[in-house]
Amino acid sequence: MVEASKHWFQKACSSSDCHTLIHPWTYKCSDASSMMLMSCIKGSYKFYAMVYLIQILMRGKKLGKKEMIEQFKLYLKSGIFGLTVGSSFVTLNCIFRKLFFSQFNYYTTVLLPCTVSGVAVYFEPPYRRVMVVNLFVNLVFEYWARTLDHMGWLRRSVGRETLIFMLGSSALFYLMRLERENPKRTPLFWFFTPPRVSKEVGEPIQGIEGKSPACPHKGPCLNYIFRGAAQLFGVGCLMTILRTIVPRILTPAKALKSLNLSHLKLGLFFGGYIGIYRLVICLLCRKNGRDSALYALPAGFLAGIAFKASPSTPIALAPVTSTLQILFSWLYQNGTIPTNWPLVELLYCICQGLLFHARVMHEDVCPRYIVNLMRTVTSKKADEIQHSFIQKILRYKDLYP
Ligand SMILES: [Zn+2]
């Protein structure tokens, strides 16, 4: 893959017309904007259909009629957010170029318009904004990790990523257990929410039968552990199956044949994660006859080993990001950060600018999620644009080596 470094971009692209760089599919700026909008309407609603489907599946609960309508309204709004961000790239660039800049510049071509279009995040309700920011901050961390790896400064490895995930899970579950008592807790989208710390106390018990009075659950411990593990194992497998089959829905026989044992990995990770966590909590409650939020530290740490079954850089960093989110929400709640500062929205704009800039200029180190996101939301128009950037640079390098 070719990198559009600042040097080559300025040399090869800066004096281009906008129809050869920003909208290679048509000459006129107004046509380009409307075509981009149509592609993004289609792409955005397709993308959010998948997002909402997965979110509903992850809940593991059936939705009532009222909730269905509520989810559908949210879906429509999220779609507007997606299509605004996607389609405004072309429009903003054409406008900026006509009004302010006579040439394309490495920073003002993607970074600037994509930072500005981030304000569309206001279409999402506040609690969803927090979740979107969490996702994007995590992607920026991934982008940095990939950049460090690319430069050879800090190599990524399964062992290192597992350790980061274990440490992150340990901190995150501890803070989540503390947060359970907080009525204004920050919305987190995690595999599961640990139960609140039980106030019951009892005698230490031996063996594996029954439960300790201190256990934060009903029914025997073994049931509790295996039910959780089986449920999340199912969710993990279902997600993998959907991801494998849906793109090949027109050839179901082929799709089914493509399934194999390696598709169980995600299920093993999810199931193992909750299984080990619950096991450790129960063992400690049974041994000590009382529950404590601190048990989440060893439980989260050990549960993190399950990550090895299905390692990935974004997931490795996710508990760290969510831990930071909880800490920031505490700063808001105790008044250190004034609540009227639009920090969440600003942070979103910056992250979006950085990531979309990375998508076009530094494809090698851009998180795969962003590549797929932009491809889906713009119905492949983003790929066309990036292609025209790279072609220009390659042609220039051929002419003036
Ligand atoms: Zn134009």
Ligand SMILES: [Zn+2]
């Ligand atoms: Zn138990």
